Amino acid sequence: LNFDHCLATxxxxxxHRYPGEDLLMRPLCLSDYDRGFIQLLSQLTKVGDVTKGEFEDQFCHMKSCSDTYFITVIEDTSSGQVIGAGSLVVEQKFIHHCSARGRVEDIVVNNQYxxxxxxxxxVDVLTLLSKKVGCYKTSLExxxxxxxxxxxxxxxxxxxxxxxxQRF
Ligand code: 16G
Structure with a gap:
């Protein structure tokens, strides 16, 4: 698995450098609340009313867990909206010689895109990243x-x- 192989497909x-005309792939940032990140997630599942403050607190919490949350978005720079998103969560392990497991989560693309x-x-970018940061496997549900x-x-x-x- 490498990027050249993926690109050919x-x-x-x-x-990742050129996702399409006017599109930009980059890490999630604090100002993405105003670019419709939460509304985008609601195309995947229930999100609820997340205020800007709640988003910012959660963003900072995740950011403070170093090397754990890699949240990637695609922005349409012509509209200033986030139109795609996905997360890699890296879970540290003792097994597999103190390795780590990658989880690809919350993949969503705006239905108009x-x-x-x-x-x-x-998914390809997050999976390659998972491999690069040393995960022994990557999974998703x-x-x-x-x-x-x-x-x-x-x-x-x-x-x-x-x-x-188990749901709570
Ligand atoms: C999908 C997502 C998962 C997300 C879940 C939310 C992918 C690959 N899978 O299974 O990451 O957490 O939906 O559904 O994006 P839920 O609200 O029923 O837990």
């Missing part, structure tokens, strides 16, 4: 309708492994 060719390979780009999509990006449903959950 984009038609038309896009990359679908079909531009932006979801794939976000998704619903049935997304299994084919993530399979195409190299994720495998491992036999005998089950995702289980």
């Amino acid at each position: 984009y038609k038309p060719p896009i990359s 679908r079909g531009k390979q932006l979801g794939k780009l976000l 998704c619903n049935d309708s997304m299994v084919q999509f993530y399979s195409q990006l190299g994720f495998v449903k491992e036999e005998g492994q089950n995702y289980m959950c």
Whole structure:
């Protein structure tokens, strides 16, 4: 898995440096609240009413956990809106010789920007980053309708492994 290999799979060719006309891929920043980051997340799941202050507190909390939260966004610079986002969360471990596990989370692309390979780009970038920071594996959870999509990006449903959950 390397970026040159990934780049070859984009038609038309896009990359983290050039996600498309007027599009910019970059880390989440404090001012993204005003660029619709929270509304974007609500296309993925329930978000609730998150105030600017709550967003900023959570952003600073995550930022203070070094090398843990890598939140990437795609901004449409022509509208100043965040139109794609995804997170890599790095979980430190004792297993695998004190290694770390990467989790790809909260991948979302504004429904008006679908079909531009932006979801794939976000996942590829976060997966490559996970490898680069030393994770021994990268995993994600998704619903049935997304299994084919993530399979195409190299994720495998491992036999005998089950995702289980308790909701609160
Ligand atoms: C999807 C997301 C997951 C997110 C969850 C939210 C990806 C690959 N998966 O499964 O990260 O946390 O949706 O759903 O983006 P929930 O609100 O039901 O927990």
